[in-house]
Structures are given as structure tokens and as C-alpha cells.
Amino acid sequence: MHGSHATGSPYAPHTDEERSQMLDAVGAETEADLFDIPEAVQFDGEFDIDARSERETRRLVRSILGRNDDLTELLGRGHYGYYIPSLVDHLADRSEFLTSYTQYQPEVSQGFLQALFEYQSLLVELTGLEIANCSMYDAATALGEAATLAERVRDTSGHRVLVPDRLLEGRRSTLENYVAGTDLVVEAYPTDDGNVDLAALEEATDEEAVMLYAENPTVRGTIEENLEAVGDLAVANEALFVLGSDPIALSVLQRPADVGADVVVGDASVLGLPTSYGMGLGLFATSEDYLRQVPGRLVGASEDSTDRRAYTLTLQTREQHIRRERATSNICTNQAWVALRTAMHAASLGPNGMVDLAERGVTRAEDLAERLDDLVGVKAPVHDRHHFREFVVRVDQPAPAIASDLEKRGFAVHVVGEHEIQVCVAGVSDARIDSFVTTFREVAR
Amino acid sequence: MHGSHATGSPYAPHTDEERSQMLDAVGAETEADLFDIPEAVQFDGEFDIDARSERETRRLVRSILGRNDDLTELLGRGHYGYYIPSLVDHLADRSEFLTSYTQYQPEVSQGFLQALFEYQSLLVELTGLEIANCSMYDAATALGEAATLAERVRDTSGHRVLVPDRLLEGRRSTLENYVAGTDLVVEAYPTDDGNVDLAALEEATDEEAVMLYAENPTVRGTIEENLEAVGDLAVANEALFVLGSDPIALSVLQRPADVGADVVVGDASVLGLPTSYGMGLGLFATSEDYLRQVPGRLVGASEDSTDRRAYTLTLQTREQHIRRERATSNICTNQAWVALRTAMHAASLGPNGMVDLAERGVTRAEDLAERLDDLVGVKAPVHDRHHFREFVVRVDQPAPAIASDLEKRGFAVHVVGEHEIQVCVAGVSDARIDSFVTTFREVAR
Amino acid sequence: QYEPLLSEKDLTRVEIGGEDDGSPLPDDLTRDSLELPELSEPELARHYTRLSQMIYGIDSGPYPLGSCTMKYNPKFTEDVAALPTAAVHPDRSERSIQGTLELLYRLQDYLGRIGGMDAVTLQPPAGAAGEFVGIRVAAAYHEHNGEGHRDEVIVPESAHGTNFATAALGGYDVVSLPSDDDGRVDLEALEAALSENTAALMLTNPNTLGLFERDITEIAEMVHDVGGLLYYDGANLNALLGRARPGDMGFDVMHYNVHKTFATPHGGGGPGAGPVGVVDDLAPFLPAPRVRENGGSKSETSYELFDPDHTIGKVHGYQGNWLVLIKAFAYIARLGDAGLADASAKAVLNANYLASQIGYDVPYEPFHHEFVASAGEQDAADVAKRMLDYGVHPPTTKWPEIVPEALMTEPTEVESKKTLDRLAAAFNAVADEDDPTLEAAPDRTAARRIDQTSAARSPRLSWQTLDLEDD
Amino acid sequence: QYEPLLSEKDLTRVEIGGEDDGSPLPDDLTRDSLELPELSEPELARHYTRLSQMIYGIDSGPYPLGSCTMKYNPKFTEDVAALPTAAVHPDRSERSIQGTLELLYRLQDYLGRIGGMDAVTLQPPAGAAGEFVGIRVAAAYHEHNGEGHRDEVIVPESAHGTNFATAALGGYDVVSLPSDDDGRVDLEALEAALSENTAALMLTNPNTLGLFERDITEIAEMVHDVGGLLYYDGANLNALLGRARPGDMGFDVMHYNVHKTFATPHGGGGPGAGPVGVVDDLAPFLPAPRVRENGGSKSETSYELFDPDHTIGKVHGYQGNWLVLIKAFAYIARLGDAGLADASAKAVLNANYLASQIGYDVPYEPFHHEFVASAGEQDAADVAKRMLDYGVHPPTTKWPEIVPEALMTEPTEVESKKTLDRLAAAFNAVADEDDPTLEAAPDRTAARRIDQTSAARSPRLSWQTLDLEDD
Structure with missing residues (x-):
């Protein structure tokens, strides 16, 4: 009875008195008078969406999401459940970071610009390439953007984009959509x-190839041993060598610049974001040769009118709001806040922590593979390669049945073949790994 | 292998190189050289406390607290589970609020001082008294401080402190300790x-009485009908009238100033703090007559050197760090951050929201009492009074057995007599109340 | 106060591989070293706290960026997105993430009702990605109907830059459409632009001048008559909630900017989300997968993923920006019908009130949730810089170009009259100032006016390119 | 920029009772009206965001307040205190809150080990409350032994003000003890002060000059010889972690300031927590209840509350500041033996390094975690105000009085060498400035120097006393 706003938006602050004054000032009796909508298209129905109190809304969402099972995820293939230091949440959630807009007024956005500049610098160190943009949506869209970059910078009349046969379906499909408006063909x-x-x-590569794509680690968790050869092949055929990876892998694996990569893409949110049903952060780094063709936003250092160092979005003439149909990409809203979190997580680990985390991904995967390999009816890893963080397991029983049994006992794994399961150690505690091995023994026999 | 700080404090930032430079600068080889501790009292044992990673520590605490049962608490008697708007957590957790010290340098503490000034003003409006301090520890200690105030300001040689026979044990016992160093006697x-x-x-009140204490609402949830008479009695006997209440009750119940209260105490954390195993916020308001005798910190408005309004801790000559053994209290560290949360919660509700919340406490308690009274073997409420938020229920069966049965089915209630149970509606959803009535029917028959 | 770069606080080089480091990998598979800042938590907490203090956010004051709908972001939506139950891997079995699927299903449903659309995909991670889905769906639809020859997309001159860029990314020729004297679609020009090659017309309504396209029914008919599709750019949907729906106006496909209309925070540039709604005819072409009910038990409906029959495939590796979608769902569930309608009502009231209080000329009306004033003889960009000195965020400037020295202003519903008065005072103070003052602005901000030319001419895009100072 | 009071943004009066308002209570039980600000969430978010910007916190920079141990507060401890399972009502059955009891039990145990004490209570909600428990326990002990006549508590002149106030609150006469020339307890003066009336000596070690009381063993013997108890003020415990324990030095009772030594945030004044540890002889007098193991099942120990045999009762309504205790537990569990010892080592190194870098004289040494410099001819309070202009927080000033114009400085272990160098530079810059400059300071802060006299002479303690301005 005493509550105001009971029938309006709780986030519109108008008191009745203020509303009256404002309506008076604009010469209207009610807000409805201000709308210039022809009667024919006016909506007089209902959405039938009930309003709820904040508490009820929280309860509703909690109740819905409570239907998700609480499983230990031994899942990887691009998204990982690494532990995120508490620092990241606390600082990234400061509302100045969370609620600000794109930095079109750099004078009041220095903090975010600097954080993004530091993010770019992190990727420059990790890739050895000179330029990193300050985010694409995810690995799949970054790959798509790499292909359109290849199309723009090609010297030849080529149109073939070569990708590994084992490529995540989301990446392949997204890539197909990104090149649909071009003459490129994905093979x-x-x-x-x-x-x-x-x-x-x-055999497959010829002068028609404009882009060679490889991943390290590969989707099956192996560490790629042929990167230099792929790089040489790209040079020989004047194709762009695009490498897929991520910041943790890049902490120890071969530096892309050293193997001739022209572009590095991938999902950088492996640092900074919990598993979020595939929400990501598209990593995009490239050589300075392609500076004017880079998609997405770039933060640059400059000076203010007192000659102090200051940061600003730069080279915006590449972007859609200036260049419109001749832009390097249509991207506008990006994943800046995720990039902030990634930079914070990386800073929190430091170079020692990143290398540690990466190397533990190798040794823990090795250990788990050995333990699984000891089980009856199980071979692990399937591939005779070094592995990074995850690997494929061959099981005598049908893989879907095993995965289903594991799920009932609290573990989620990938089914990657009729008799192939893929497991990942990232973020899984030693105690849960022990428990997984025990459970696996029971279900795999 | 790459981690630094593996054996030290993770919050000490020293690199090996910096540490060396610093030791050089102070002319020591190791930190041990800087300690001047006689050998006889040096500790060379171990605490046997293992260091843990941040993640492991979080897991440990989560695991320990996971042993707490998830019950719907129909508990009150001073602590309530009112819903706290999300705003409060997000803003109070800003580290400037959370991590700052007492405002001994007001020039860099204006924000906190203003928030505390607003908290004081809230209490001034709620109580009608002119002065509120910016926190005591909780209701019990505020009551103790009121008694020592009574002792300091008494005009008579009286020494009797009169309190209701039904007083929470923690309040009574704390009061006894606070007056142990005086000639006051609690009766x-x-x-x-x-x-x-x-x-x-x-009958009990005479000129030896220096303080009369009453509560509204009372510990059994009844609204006190005799406040004016108690006030008159205090005046007649030159005793201090101390009233116990809380901010939500004060939103609608009789204004303390209107019934002659000299001091208001209570737990203000009913707003702003979730049930926290008794952690509280001592409310302390009094008349300006006792300005120089108030315990605890006071924030006052003043001006800075440019004549702009500014806030500062004031009248500090009452306090222990200046007045030492002649201070009005020994309190130093207080509950400032909780006061901030309380002020935020109150601001978030606004006067309409506060009155609503209070009135719903009355009507929802009435409703629940009626529904329980309809059950076989149950009388509710026991007292023929108006109730605020909670009430006592008489049950034919032994109360402890009923409470235990309720607990097994997910509800916590107070046992307040062999056949008396007390229940509270604050913060409990309608759905849970319905479920409680159903459950009560089953266990009470 | 200047905050050094992390790399100015520390740079530590870690060697990898080599002889005695115990690296688990052979040297030929590893890099030689990694050089990054190695700092402690207290140092990082101060670094990022300091950086945050040099940012103007929605909690700092009014943020009237036209076309950006910078609403207050309710705090509680962060809490629900942070629920541990929300943290699921995208490869989880459908059976094990019924909560996620239910929320997505309900949000699809909410958005369909709000936009008057029959089917919705939540996959696009941003508005531009939503546009891209729309264009790809249109292409697939035409192709499916044997009309693959349609190679033109019509875009009004005053449209958002993404419309042009998206159409181009989709492989279309962009046909630009001038406005009429009233600032709306010129029907004659439209007639001239339309042809059998028209794949779609992309339109926002109200348009970027805040004007409702009164002829929308006729426009729809004209486009449909030549076999084209009508695309609705959802950037300005906050003007219409509960009063008009794109679906009812004849739009075939639309995107929603949940980081505008539904108050999910913009995060300094993103993440947002750009769900797309379509009419029934286009539903078979939507990206895969979508969510539908599949019966379930008596007590609980269950949900499953499915691929539309003629799906265009994917435009994101998985299902877009899940955490953002949770926040949008929570916002809509909180406001309900009445709250949503009130949001639009107050947004339009606020725009009209603010315009009535400022001295700058507003050439086009009646506008809705935003208006475009003209800075006249002043440089709009300079006006914006000077407004920063008054402690408020300026409007979008110099666009749309139909208004000279445009100040495109959208206060949204969350500003109080007092705040609007303060904002108007800032406009009016700057209006009275001379050019040298404006050109020297800002001078009360963390950085003074920044040299854009220098930044672009000699790009320094990482700390590796700078002369670092030791902190 | 000035932030108006909430009451300057709005004041709304709500009538209560009367004829037609539907109040559920009769008018004689209600107030007439309530007048408070009625504001929306966006307005409040901006208000408190702005207020937060006018506060210097530990994440803003160094905070070297002597005797306050302003450490960095690890972020993760907030997360564990915010766990929903931590939100329990104090009247819950013991059976239903085994988690809470286990955590309290473990923390009692941790603190006992760290202090060398046999029994610990966690009830005192602050350091001063811990002192009060100590004094009440001492009183109860003496009373129990038929020595209720003991009515004096001895406190060194340089002790914290709370020691004096607490002893007085406990009903004791305070006997003040001068320091010797070295800044430590003067044994002759102590001998003179001790008598059969001595209830206790309250001591902090290292003392407020940072000096270790080298004669502590002898002091303990002297106090015990006359039948008194030795109380340890835990404010300076951060100097000793893992190197010396009060229990081993002969102290009978001590308090711990978890908001100092164990990094729980100080919250702008509180909450803190002041657990008290005692030797076996005093354990029966501790406040009720405490927590103990009671067996339990094979797999899990269970816990229960119990009242010590001769308990003094309670000094808080329930069990003190529970949320703070969780954070303290988490901090100790994170650091472990090695981390705690390193914290003290680095705290002492930092104090010594900082002292070596500043120009002000430090008359007493060898100090440990803190030192007291003298501002000499300068006014220490003015020095502090001027340091604010250099962007750092100043030390505690003018205390202890044994050092003229004292600058009592405690950097803690969390400051890096770079930060200490910056802090030293601020000290040294101020040291070179003249009095007028100091007296005019600060001028780079949210407020300039504030008039304390005016505040105290005409107290304005609420907005009700001010002439409010309409925002």
C-alpha cells in the first residue's frame, strides 16, 4: 500500500510530482501523447509476463538453474574450468569496468583503455606477433574473421581455405558463414x-590456397609437431598461415611467430571466465603487415594535450561506424569485459604461474592417461603424441554408454567416437581425478 | 617449480632481488637479524598449520560450512532473515568502504563519514531523539553501555537497573558484565x-532506580502498550528510560521520543545484515542532554578551509584514545561497515518500503497465528496482544519434541517453554509459510 | 594520478625448457621463454582499483549516448549470472543441463512476445552478429526459394554503420537510401531502390533521429511486393516496449540488443547479445541449435536442442553469450509487462523533457526515446569534450549526418528529473562558451584531450612498442 | 565533486495510521509519520559509488598507521564469508549448525597454537571487548581465589588508550607506569607499582615503540610473585608470528586483533573481532559458551557448545562477529606456518627498510614491525595532512607521547619496496617543507583541512540539524 513504482519500472526514478512537472514542460498529459505511432501498428495486447520483486526474480532464476546437474566436468575442447582467482571477480565487477560503454570518449575511459592495452600486450608476448586486437566474440568468429582477412590481403586469385578434418563443428560452421559472402571455399x-x-x-596445398589453418594443441589434445612445416608450406604457396591456440597453451608451446604464423586465433577466455556454456573471448593477433586490415578494435598509446601518455581507440577508420560497408568487419559490441578478466587472470598468475599451469596440464594429463591405460578395456592416450591438458581414450565398450554411466555417477566427458572418449584435467582437483579413475574402472569393464 | 612465494605469505610482494636490496639497506643478512627477542622466549616449534592455495582454502571452508543444515528459519528474537537488496552487497563491498580504517584523516574519508552521518540521521528520525552514535557492537552491548551512561549521569545515589524478567539471556548477562565494575545492580x-x-x-520502582529498561516489540513479539506509563514512571523517579527496539519496528511503532525514552538501544542489523550467527549492530540513540556522555563515535558536520560542508569524527574527547580511563566507553573498533549496510538497506527501502515491511510483519504474523490456532493441539498467539513479526505458540505436545520434528522436516523454531514455541515470519516466503503450516499440523497432533 | 603499466611495475622472464628446468616437454615443442609482469595480489588490486577510478560508468552519472541505450544495470542480475549452477561447459549432455535449456527456452519465448516474432535464436553474441544472422537467414530463404540472384540490401543513409558492414560481409551490394525532408524513409526513393534484386531492407524504427517511420505499413508492403524481406534493427526498441511490435509492423526478421533494451551491462565494449526473431516462414533457416520443449514428466517440462530444417548453421562456436542472456532474462522477468511499458514511457518522457530544457536546436520531431540536436556553429565533438568538464557524459556526436554537428541524445528512463536538469545545465553552459574554450577541453578529466592523429600515425599497440619507465 | 546528502535528494513523509490508510495497528500503538529519502536504485547506486570515491582504502595505496596493522585484505576471504551456508541464526540447534561449530572450534585451536594459549574464546567482537573479557576473567579468577580485594590494574604510559578505559570499565583503579630511557618497562617503577592490590599488568609486546620488552621473563615473574596476572594486548602480534608466543613469555591472558594480524578488513571502523586466549588456570572463567568436540561418528567429528565452569557469562549477545571470524580462519588456513612467519619477517623488514629511507629521526630502536619517528620542529598532525597531498596515507600521529611529535609508522608486510620508496619520498618531501605549507595542507583531497573546533563546539550530528540544500 505504501510502495511506489508498484506498476512501473523499478529503475525509473520518477516521483509522481516530477512526472507531472516533466509532462507539463513538454506539454503532454500523459506519456502516451508523446508517441507518434499510427494506430494500425499500435500494440494493445499483453506479453503476459508477470512482474516480480527482486527477491522473487532471484528465486526464479535460482530455481530454473537448479535443474542443472552438479557434475565434475572433465571437458575441454576449447572451454576449460580453470580456477579463477577471487581477485578477478572482485575487481572486474567494479561497476566502472562493468557498466561503461565503448571508449569513444577516451579522456574519461583511461582505465579501461589501459587494461585493454595491457591485454593486447599480453597477446603480443604470447604470440610473438606485433598486433592483437582487443577482442572478437570467440574462437569460431575469430577464425571466420581470419578468413575474411585472408581474402582481403590475398595476392593471388586463390579461394581455398584449408582446415583440418577434425575441426570443432561450431568453428567450421561459423567459418562457412563468414566466407559465404565471398568466393572462398572451405576444404x-x-x-x-x-x-x-x-x-x-x-598434396592439398597449391597456389589456390589463400589460408592454411592448424591448431596447437589440436582438438584431440595433441601437441602439433608440424607447425614449422605448415608455416613453410604457407610461405611457399603465398597463403596466410592461421594458427589456433589459447593463452595457457601459448605460455609454453612453440611461439607462433617462430613457426611463421601470420594470424593467431583462439579462445582467450580459458583465462578469466568460468565455463559459461560456450561464451568466449576471440583471440586475434597478427603481423604488423596487416595493420590496416585487422578486424575489431585496437587500443593505442598516444599523448594528451599536456604530453602525458594516454590511451585511445585507434585506427578506427577500419571500423564499421566510420567505414560502413568497406569496414574490415561488422563487429561493434565485442567482449571487452572478458578481455579485462583474461588480462587480470594472467596478471594474477604472472609468467611463473602461467608456465606452471601449462606444464601441469601436460603432466597431469600424462598421469591420468597412464592410470586409465592400466584399466581393463581401456587404451589411453589413443594418439602417440605429447598431450596438452586433454587426450582421447579408447574404450572397448560403446563410448556413449560409458559417458552416460559416468554422468550418472557425477562426471561429464566428451564422446568423440563410437569407442572414443575425450577427457581433460584442467581445473579438476586431484581428489576428483582419483575418484574419476575409480569410477571409470567400474563403468569401463 | 616456477611459482614464487611458495613458502611465504602470498600477500608479501617482495621479489628475491628487492628483499636483498632491502636487507642490504638495513644492514642485515636475513630478517631474523632484525628481531630483538631473548633466546629464552623464542619460539622454535611449529603451529602445524598447513599452507593452502586460495582454491584449496575456499574448498576447505565451503566443506566445513557445508555441514550446516539448510533450514527455513522461523527464528527471530533480535535477529531476522529479511531479504537484503542486491544493491547493498554490491556497494558495501566496494573496497574503499570495506578496507578503510577509522576516519582519523577525514579529508580522505568523506564518503564513509557522510554515509555514517546519514546512518545517524536515519536513527534520529526513527527514534525522535537528537543523537545517535555510529555504532556499538550489538543490542546487548548497547544495553550495557546505556547502563554505564545511566550511572554517569545519575543525579541520585540510586543503583538499581530494572529490566523485564523476560530478557534475552545474552542481553542480561552482558549487562551484568558491563555494570560489574560499578555499584549498579540489575533486577x-x-x-x-x-x-x-x-x-x-x-511497585518495584523507587528513587534507588537509575534505569528502567523496556522493549518494544518485546522478546515474545508483543507490541508494548505501556510505554508512556513507563516513561512517566522514569520521570517520577529520576531514572533513565531505556527502550529496546530496532529500525523496522521503529518505522511504525510509537516513536521513542513521544513516550519519554531517554535512550534507545537495540540491534540495527535487522536491516542490512543476513542472519550471521548473532553478529549485530548496536543501535544507540539518546537525548542531546547526554551529548558529552555518549559512548562510541559520533560523526558531525563541519566546514573545510574553503567553507564547504565536510564531515568529521567529533567530540572525540569522550573516547578512549584521548580520555583513556575517563572515557565514556572503552569501545574503539566498532561496527561501522554494518552501519553502512543498514543505512543502504534503509535507503533502498525508503520510508514507504520501511512502513510496508513493518506492517506486513504485523499482518503476516497475525495470519500465521490464525492458521496455527486452527490446528488441533495448538493455541496461537499465546498472548492477547498485538504482535510484531513473531509470536508465541502453545502446543499440547512437549515443545522440544515438536521443534526437533520440525527441524527434521526443514524448519527451525524457538523453544521458549515446555509447551511454548516461538515463530517469526520475517523473511520467510509465503510458500514456505504454507509448507510450515502443513508440517506443523503433522507434528503437533 | 598516472598509473604505470603492469610492465612498468615488473617484467620477469621465465625460461622454458633447456637442460635442468624439468619441463615435461621436449625443447622443440616449446618456446624459449616468457616475459610478463610478476606481481602480487595487493599490487594487482591497487592497479585495477586505480584503473577503475579513471573510468566513467553508468554509476558515475548520466550517459546519454544516442542509439546506445545506456540504462542502469540492476545489481541483482550480476548475482544470478554468478550462480555456480550457471557455470556449465557447452558440451554437457542436454539431460544434465535442463536448467540452462529451460532458461534459454523461456527467454526465446519472452523475446518472441515482446517483438511479435514467431521464432527466436539466442546465438548471436552481439547486435552486429544478430544482423549477420538476419542477412544470412534472408540469403538462405531466397536461395531456398530459387531466388539466389537477389544481391542487394537497401540501407537508409542514417542507419547504424553495422547495417552497411553486415550486408557487405554477407556478400550483398549495399544500396543507400536518402531520407526525406522529415527525416524518414523517402518512399519515392525506396520505390526507386526496390527491384527484383532486393534481398532486404534494413530499418530501425524509431530511426536514429528518434522518429517513428509512420509509413511503416506501406514500406513493408512495398518491400514484400518485390519479394524482399524487411529487417528490424533492434537498437531503438527501448522506445516501443508494449506499444508497438516489429512483428506487427510487417518486419520479417529483427535483432534485439539485450545490452541496450534489457539492461545487461555493456562491459566497456561488450559482451552483449543479439538474439534474432523471425516470422514463421524464416524459422527453418535460423542457426542451429535452438531449444524446444519435449514433453517431460508431469511435474516438470523438459527441454531439448534441435536443428532447424534448413539451418544456416552457426555464427558462434556455441550458443552465444550465455551469462549475458541470463541477465536479460532476469531483467525481463523482474519488470514484466507493466515495467517494460513504463520503461519505454519514461524513456520517451525523459528524451522529450531533456530536449525541452536545452538551448540547442532539435530540427526533427516528434522524436521518441532519443533526439538529435544540432551544435550549430560549434563543433559537436568539441561540445562533447567540454561536457566532460561538467561531470556528465556527452551524447553521441556528428551522427547521423543529416543533422549538422549532431548531438544524438538518449537519456533512457533511468534518469531522474534532477539529473536531467543537471545534464541540461551542462548542455546550456557549453552552448554559451567560445570555441577556444571548447577546443581546450577537457581539463578536469584523468587525461586531457588526446591526440588521435599521433595515435593513428605511429601506432603503438602494445607495451612492447613503448619506452617503459621504471615505476 | 560534492555529493549531496540523501536527504538533499529527497525527503518523503509517509503518514501512518489515521483513518483510511489500512494500517493493521491501532493509532495509539503507532507513530504518526516517517520522513526519509525515497530514492530509486539507480540514484542510490550513484550516491554510494560517489561516496566510495571519496575514501582512501587499502586498495588505494600504503596505509602505514602505527598500531593498526593495515594489511591488504585478501579478496577470497569475502567469498567464503558470503557463502549462503554461513548465514545461520544464532538460535539454531547445535545439531543443525555443525559447520559453524567446527569452524569456530578450529579457529579456537589455531589461535591457541599461534599465541601459545591453552583455551580461547571467540566471543569478543573487537579488541577492546577482548580486553574487557581479560579484565573480567582476571577479576573472576581473583574473586574465586578469595582475592577480591585486588583493585589495581597497571598500564604502561605508552599503552593503547583502550587498556586504560577497559580497566576503568572493569572497575579497577589504573596505575600508570612510566617507560625507562630505552622506551621499555622500567623495572624499578614496576616494582614500585606492584602490590598485593595488583590484579593485572596489561602489556603489549613489542610495545607501541616497536621495541621488544627484553625483560619480559623477569616482568612476568614480578607480576606473578605478587599474585597478579599478565595481560597481553594483541595489537602488535604481527611482529612475532612464528618467532615468539605470548604464552611462552609468561602471559596469562591475551587478545588477538583478527582485523589487524589476520587481515580481516577494518570496514571503516569495524567490525573486527578480539578473541581471547588464556592459560589453563583461567579457562574456567571464560565467557559462555565455547565450542568443544563431543565425539561424533567415525567419519566426522561432531561439536557442541559448553559453558566453562566458572564462566563470567557473556560480553556480547551471541558469539561475536561470526562473519569476521570466518575470514580470519580462512586467512590463517591459507598462510599456514610458513606464511604466517613470513608475514612477520616481511613486516619487520619493511618497517626497518622504511625507517632507513626517511629523514626524520627515529629515537628508539631496535624496533620491529613499527617505528616511531619524530617530526622534530614540525607539527606531526600537519605532517600527516601534508602527506595526504602526496597520495599516501600518513602514519598515526602524536602518540605515543614519549616521542615528541610522534609519527608512528607501521607499513606491514604487504608493501613492496617500490611502494615503500614512494612512501619514503612523501615523508622526505614533507620534511623539507615549511610550516605555512604544512598548515595549509591538504589541498589535493576531496575535502580541504576540516575545522574540528567548529564541529565540536556546535555539534551537528544529523541532517535534521542542517540547512539542507535542494539537490
């Missing part, structure tokens, strides 16, 4: 025991 | 059907 080349089948790729 | 007067037994109190 798969074979893999061999988890790595690039170099002979087959050599 | 109980009887209550009658949940309210002050006025005749008995009149």
Missing part, C-alpha cells in the same frame, strides 16, 4: 594420429 | 501477558 585436409597429416596437406 | 521486574506488568513495575 578439409586429413590429420594423422592427432596431428596434421603433412604429406596430405602438402 | 528483574515481572511481565504480564507479554507486556510490562505495570503495577509490579510501579
